[in-house]
Amino acid sequence: MKDILVSIDGSNGDKASIDAALCLARKFDSHITCVYEEKLYGHSSYADLYADVITAAFDKQLFEENAAITRQFNDSTKSRKNKSTLKIEKPLNNKIMLSYAYINDIIICAQHDTEKATFGERNLPEHLVMGSGKPVLIIPYIGFPETIGKNVIIAWDKSREASRAIHDALPLLKQADKVHIFSVIKKGGEENELAALADITTHLSRHDVDVDNNACVFDRDISVAEMLLSRASDYGADLIVMGAYGHSRLREYTLGGTTRTILNSMTTPVLMTH
Secondary structure (H helix, E strand, C coil): CEEEEEEEEECCCCHHHHHHHHHHHHCCCCEEEEEHHHHHCCCHHHHHHHHHHHHHHHHHHHHHHHHHHHHHHHHCHHHHHHHHEEEEEEECCCCCCHHHHHHCEEEEEECCCCCCCCCCCCHHHHHHHHHCCCCEEEECCCCCCCCCCCCCEECCCCHHHHHHHHHHHHHHHHCCCEEEEEECCCCCHHHHHHHHHHHHHHHHCCCCCCCCCEEEEECCCCCHHHHHHHHHHCCCCCEEEEEECCCCHHHHHHHCCHHHHHHHHHCCCCCEEC
């Protein structure tokens, strides 16, 4: 985990995202790249008579915003000044962050705050999880504990996505003080489910990851996401590792789903991969 990418947007979540990157960078002696996409401003045709004035005002606003981003970046990363880079990009398309993601090991971004989101604003965590092919560490907009990755809970459901998430998280799991596995045991298949849980525990042990305990939860009326968040709180976990969108996004948005609920309701940093 030598290259860490951080998406910043000028919001209150930027400091927590950069702090999370610093937390990981100290563990793995990583380089941090923060990418900021400039805001896109425009004006109506009615204002064409004053185009020069409006353009100058927009240029001034962009300059001030970029200066504020640069100051925050410099202040936040001064402890790793020689291993941190800020990139300010023009908003040419919606794949700027993805192009950076392909050449980094992990992406860090803030949770999408649905209460403050504007119409048509993309859900960046979902965009990165689905499009990057890399692990995405999502930081709750309420902030994060003092540590990330010391006390980890893994959501395990025997899926491709869960397997991918575990292997993407191995560098963190190997350094964790405690690792728990959360799994929902469905009625009627207890024997097979418990055997699969034992298998993944054994597999992790061969990677020098000792599982502290298995949080087996039998199928209940409450959702898997609610059970996972509750168990993470019970254990005092500072990181949840899980796969994203085992079902199609259309199905999840229509019927509700674990990924969607976690993205909206997380209170603990979540490492997701798809």
